[in-house]
Amino acid sequence: MKRTILLLVLGLAALAPTLSAETAEQRKAVAKRVFDEIFNQGKFDVANEIYAKDFVNHGVTQDVGLKEDQEAARGWRAAFPDLHTKVDKMLVDGEFVTVLWSGGGTNTGEGNGLPATGKKLAGRGITIWRISGGKIREEWSEFDQLRILQQLGLMPLPQ
Numbered sequence: 001m002k003r004t005i006l007l008l009v010l011g012l013a014a015l016a017p018t019l020s021a022e023t024a025e026q027r028k029a030v031a032k033r034v035f036d037e038i039f040n041q042g043k044f045d046v047a048n049e050i051y052a053k054d055f056v057n058h059g060v061t062q063d064v065g066l067k068e069d070q071e072a073a074r075g076w077r078a079a080f081p082d083l084h085t086k087v088d089k090m091l092v093d094g095e096f097v098t099v100l101w102s103g104g105g106t107n108t109g110e111g112n113g114l115p116a117t118g119k120k121l122a123g124r125g126i127t128i129w130r131i132s133g134g135k136i137r138e139e140w141s142e143f144d145q146l147r148i149l150q151q152l153g154l155m156p157l158p159q
Contacts, residue, residue, distance in 0.1 A: 022132070026134070027131045028097060030050050030097075030131050030134060030135075030136060031087075031090065031097045031099055031129055031131065031136070032087055033046060034050065034136070035085045035086065035087055035099075035101060039076070039083060039084075040085055042077050044070060044074060047066065047070050047073075050135060050136055051066050051069075051136045052133075052135040054137070055069065055135075055136060055139070056138050056139070057138075057139040057140075057141070058139065058140050059141075069139070072112060074111070076111060077111070078109045078110060078111030078112075079109050079111035079112055079114045079116075080106060080107055080109070080111075081105070081108060082105045082106050082108075083103060083104075083105035084103060084105060085102070086102055086103065087099055087101055088100045088101060088102050088124065095130050095132050096129070096130055097128070097129045097130075098127070098128045099126065099127045099129070100124065100125075100126050101124060101125055101126070101127065102123065102125075103122075103124070104121050104123065105121060106119070107152055114152065114154070115154075117153055119151060119152050119153055120151070122151070123143060123147060123148060124143070125142055125143030125144075126142050126143075127139060127141040128141075
């Protein structure tokens, strides 16, 4: 009897990854919420639903946690109150979701060290997230920060 229960438990444990595996579409839906709800609608509380508590954003010069990551998101919305982002392309490879995104807005507020310039911004970037268990666990993002400063008139354009 004990052996039968043990085999049953082991069998169910072996099936657990299959039973809880997320589909590519489920991972895409989590990623899309960042753009639709957080950036476009300013629903920052959504971060608690879709980011893991131990989330790490692997920045160019340092890694940051969820608190710092969301402070930056709030900073973009403060600097660009009419900020609108959209997903241009999305690819899924296992737990990794890669998003080519674009966005823009008018810099009428202050945030992320940017003064209000009244100028419009348009740009795009790429983000790779590792999504597992319905949560974003890691991030790698790139976007042209120099171009942002140039569009806002804060850095000279090349000659």
